[in-house]
Amino acid sequence: MRVWLACFLVLFALAELFDWLKAFSLPLPIYILGGAFLAVASNYEKIIGSYFSDGSEQSQVESFAPSTDAIPLTSATQVVDAQQEEIV
Template identity: 70%
Template sequence: MRVWLACFFVLFALAELFDWVKEFTLPLPIYILGGAFLAVASNYDKIVGSYFNDGTIERSPEPPQLDSSPQSLSPISLPEPQNRKQEVEG
């Protein structure tokens, strides 16, 4: 019987808490500050890592660089099939 009463009161408290949270609103500046905090927290290693160049903070290796030669920017040319050359000649 005690377990049933405890479960009833816990569920009742959760339902009331849920109703209270649904009606709870925060002003816009709180949302802006919260977003800024999340942005700083998610990029903390990048922000702090730039100040320590002596290697005290291990940084991830640099991503591989793409080939920046002018040849890679030229359009792709495919060889013509042999059958088409024979049709043009014949």
């Protein structure tokens, strides 16, 4: 019985809160400032990084590219030959 009563009270409180939030409104400038804040916050690294960059943006991009030096390059015929040697 306590669980039913607790669930009823929680759902009633949520319904009343939702009803109150539906009637709540903010002026347009608050929405504009909020949107500007979200835009700045989501692009913070790009904005702040541009002030402190030393022109090495290309090297930063290259550092994230996978290196092909560690991977030995083999032709398809070498792979097929190696597989056939293992079978025989």
